Amino acid sequence: MRITFVLNGDETELDVAPERRVVDLLREDLHLTGTKEACGSGECGACTILVDGTPRLACLMLTAQLQGRRITTIEGITRDGTLHPVQQAFIEYGAVQCGFCSPGMVLSSIALLEQNPNPTRAEIREGLIGNLCRCTGYVKIVDAVEAAAMLHSHPNPLPARERGLAPSPLGGEGWGEGEPLSSKAKSKSAHPSTPLRSAQDAQCHLPRSLAELWSVLDGEPDAAVYAGGTDLFVKMRNGLANPRALVCLERIEELAGVSEHGDVLRIGACTTHSQLLGDPLVREHLPVLTHALRGLGSPLIRNMGTIGGNICTASPAGDTLPPLYVLDAQVELRTKDATRRMPIRDFIVGPGATRLGAYEILTAIRVNKPTSFNVQHFEKVGHRNALACSLVSLAALLRVSCTGVIEQVALAWGSVAPTVMRSREVEKILVGEKLSLERLREVAALTRTIVAPIDDVRGAAEYRHKVAGNLLLRLMDTEDAG
Ligand SMILES: Cc1cc2nc3c(=O)[nH]c(=O)nc-3n(C[C@H](O)[C@H](O)[C@H](O)COP(=O)(O)OP(=O)(O)OC[C@H]3O[C@@H](n4cnc5c(N)ncnc54)[C@H](O)[C@@H]3O)c2cc1C
Ligand code: FES
Ligand code: FES
Secondary structure: OEEEEEEOOEEEEEEOOOOOEHHHHHHHHOOOOOOOOOOOOOOOOOOEEEEOOEEEEHHHOEHHHHOOOEEEOHHHOOEOOEOOHHHHHHHHOOOOOOOOOHHHHHHHHHHHHHHOOOOOHHHHHHHOOOOOOOOOOHHHHHHHHHHHHHOOOOOOOOOHHHHOOOOOOOOOOOOOOOOOOOOOOEEEEOOOOOOOOOOOOOEEEOOOOHHHHHHHHHHOOOEEEEOOOOOHHHHHHOOOOOOOEEEEOOOOHHHOOEEEEOOEEEEEOOOEHHHHHHOHHHHHHOHHHHHHHHOOOOHHHHHHOEHHHHHHHOOOOOOOHHHHHHOOOEEEEEOOOOEEEEEHHHHEEEOOEEOOOOOOEEEEEEEEOOOOOOEEEEEEEOOOOOOOOOOEEEEEEEEEOOOOEEEEEEEEEEOOOOOOEEOHHHHHHHOOOEOOHHHHHHHHHHHHHHOOOOOEOOEOHHHHHHHHHHHHHHHHHOOOOO
16 A cells, blocks of 8 residues: 655655554654554553654554654654754653653653643643653653743744644744645655554555445455554454454544534544543533543543444443443444434443444444533542543432432443443432432442442452442532532
8 A cells, every 4th residue: 555644744655554553664664763662552652653743652553544644753853953842851851761761751742732831740740641651750751841841932843844733832933834845755665564463464444434434344344443443453462353454434524523413412433532522512511421531541542542432342441431321322323324323321232242233333422411410420440540441430410409409310330230330220219319428328338239340350349349339429529519
């Protein structure tokens, strides 16, 4: 497959095996070895690159996805041999030891400062939470980013042309978007490619519309579709999937974005978690979902993973699922010839199992604005704040009267049963009751008898029983409660 893209400011044309991982192409074929690989499964951020200015993981991207994109690797941020100010700050503040994490850390920092030129230390920590450092310690790294942020003008900004953005407040003398590229297009033939592990002979297709998708699927009956690849590629790496062909849905316009249709919000299946977090409609109407998204994976995972992928993976620990269950979300499913809808609780039938039919894809999620509720709450308990699957989670919608009486309630727990669990019994008991710690304690005791968690590597069933009840007590802490 021949692809053209902009690599570190240079137009580049390559013959590639489309299913080859971007990290392999960069390191092995293009000798851009600043991009590192450590975990190979999205957990460390060593392979961070900027794709159209957004940090993404090169170990979970295929070369086909580079087509038409602007890619920046660590090699692309120096100018005329001068280090980028963020690099300089890393050196000056001793934020580097072995340096293995540093390229990813620096690129994530640059993107963070583009979005938020004056971050607090907490915001810097949150922005870099998907980039792990095993030696330096985060204090010095945060010091360095803070120092870089304090520079009001950078002598050597990341060129605007590589960010796909207008010149930034950090950018000083940045280039304008319309300015022609300085270097000529490069045409190369990449080395013979090695494919994504355990995807021998796989092909990768990149349709741009549903019409194109149907025609690809006609010719590739055994193809697996993917969006962000943050679940599928990890499975493939672990030998749990080996599709003959891959179809990337990320460019299909009909699958992207959030739209308002009267009382209904329609969320395109390929909308990424980061896009949802930034969406004004989601922020205004669905705080229960935004609470859940804030703790999903890391910023890097959220830049790639999609709501549709989270639903189709059908993990009982999927963070968007409890919110979608309390919202009584409907999934919109399409084949070439038909569209159907069903409640999400009917769509997901077990861990990793859905009612998705052959040649069918999830196109959207439809949610009624939850106007009758005045409290939206989500809490997840995991081993740490980021990159942790939930041990137990709870999403709750409540209507609490001005006298503190619960008039309406919807509750859904994650990771306590084969699928997300709603309990009408618990909900029924709470309606008409005053929201009080005493009442919640009683209902928490009942909840512990209803949930059916399992022991697994992440946690013991007994612990999950306890936490499932305890999470209800936190409803007393919600802003609008009582
Ligand atoms: C390091 C790491 C941390 C993570 N942390 C969390 C976390 O904290 N919480 C959490 O919930 N998840 C987490 N995940 C899992 C994952 O990121 C999410 O589930 C994400 O939403 C998956 O979306 P995706 O687009 O990447 O899915 P993909 O990998 O692209 O697809 C997943 C599955 O869904 C199918 N699929 C995708 N889109 C469609 C569609 N439109 N129609 C039909 N089928 C489709 C694919 O065929 C595949 O089987 C983590 C993953 C990693 C690697
Ligand atoms: S190598 Fe660890 S996230 Fe890519
Ligand atoms: S400096 Fe060694 S991993 Fe961060």
